Amino acid sequence: MSVSVPLKVNNVIEGVARFTVSLNAIDTTIFKIALGLILAGIFILLITISISLRFAESLTQPLRELKEFANELAHGNYNIKLKNNKIRNDEIGDLAQTFEHMAGEIDKTRRLKEEFISSISHELRTPLTSIKGWSETLGYENISKDELDLGLGIIQDETERLIKLVEELLDFSRLSSDRIRLQIDMVDIEALTKGVVNQLKVKAIENNINLSASFEVQEIINIQGDKNRLRQVLINLVQNAIKFTPPDGYIEIIVSQNEEFTTIKVKDTGSGIKEENLEKVLEKFFQEDFHKSGSGLGLAISNEIVKLHGGKINIESKKDVGTTITFTLKNKILESI
The missing domain is CATH 1.10.287.130 (Signal transduction histidine kinase, dimerisation/phosphotransfer (DHp) domain)
Incomplete structure (x- = not known):
């Protein structure tokens, strides 16, 4: 590379001063820098590709696992388990756990x-x-x-x-199919309870079981509800109590009421329910003892009927001691619909 400067005397160019230097060293340095940048770029690109492939594999492997799992489900194999070591604790992991739970x-x-x-x-x-x-x-x-x-x-x-x-x-x-509809009318709970006791008393006596009813308030007011459906619930609970109560036991129906709710308890000294099954007994088809007669639908149906009346069923039980089933009913159901 050369740099030239004119030499002037009285504003007249008398000559030129020129400085020349070799650029070989600079070219070599630039080449080394460019080569280094190219090599660094290639290295970074390889690392990026490697990371991308590993990331893609971390996504596709669980998805392949889920696909195989879904195929097994489609063929009716519901006992299959996911390979948890291939499932990460992320959204895909949550989806996998949902599949397994399903x-x-x-x-x-x-x-x-x-x-x-x-x-x-x-x-x-x-x-x-x-x-x-x-x-x-x-x-x-x-x-x-x-x-x-x-x-x-x-x-x-x-x-x-x-x-x-x-x-x-x-x-x-x-x-x-959500086709149960209530025929709402005024229901005399006291008369309904006594009627159920009279209806099932002969069956209780045959099994040497004492069946009775008591009322915790002096005057039980009529409530809004479906009389036949409520009778169905109470009969079902008492019949279940008779079925699982041994001779010389007792079954008591206890009725209480406040301004908003009517509460009915069916208390027995029967065989009771195991603690781990308390949450299952209201499920459809569930029977703790399949050797006993019954379809396993009675409590599930009763639970749905009580829900339609704005109430709920609560079960307390101890194995070989007895069971208390309590259900509540809204006194004025039409105001809550």
């Missing part, structure tokens, strides 16, 4: 339905077998009066049992 709930519901179908099949077969057997027996010519009365009584009892089972299945169908 599979567990589906599997639980499937098993409950299978047990329910098995129980219902047994519940249908037993009374039908009795009805068929006794109807054939009653056709004999030499049957005695006592045998005739016994057979007709058994046929009547088993028929009522079948009717109750069919009604529960119909109510379950209506609840599932």
Whole structure:
């Protein structure tokens, strides 16, 4: 590189001063810097690509796991578990846990339905077998009066049992499709309670169980509600108590009331419910003991009916000590609809 400066004398150029220097060293330095920047850029690009691939793998691997999991669910395998070491604690991890929880709930519901179908099949077969057997027996010519009365009584009892089972299945169908509607009227809770006690007292006496009702306030005012549905709830709770209460036990219906709510307790000295099952007994199909008769729908249906009346059911129980089921009802349901 050269730099030239004119030499002037009396404003006349007499010559030129020139300074020349070699740029080889500068070119070498610039080349080294450029090469270094290029190499650094390539290195940074490789690191970026590597990080991107690892990040993409961290996203795609859980998604592939979820895809395989979903495919297994689609083929009916609800016992599959996710490989938790491949699932991170992030949004995808939350989605994976939701998938696993969903599979567990589906599997639980499937098993409950299978047990329910098995129980219902047994519940249908037993009374039908009795009805068929006794109807054939009653056709004999030499049957005695006592045998005739016994057979007709058994046929009547088993028929009522079948009717109750069919009604529960119909109510379950209506609840599932949200088609239960209340026929609101004024309900005399005191008369309804005494009527249920009188209706089921014979059954309680047959099992050597003391069934009674008490009222904690002197005057129980009429409330708004569906009389038939409320009777259904109370009958269902008392029948359950009779079923699980041993001889020499007692069942007491306790009614109390304030300005806003009416509270009814059904207290028994029955076999009780295990603590881990207290939250499950109101679920559809659930039965703590599938060897006992029943569809597993009664409490679930009762719970929905009580909810429609603006109330709730609470269960307190201790195994081999007894159970207290309390349900509340709004006195003026039409004002809350």
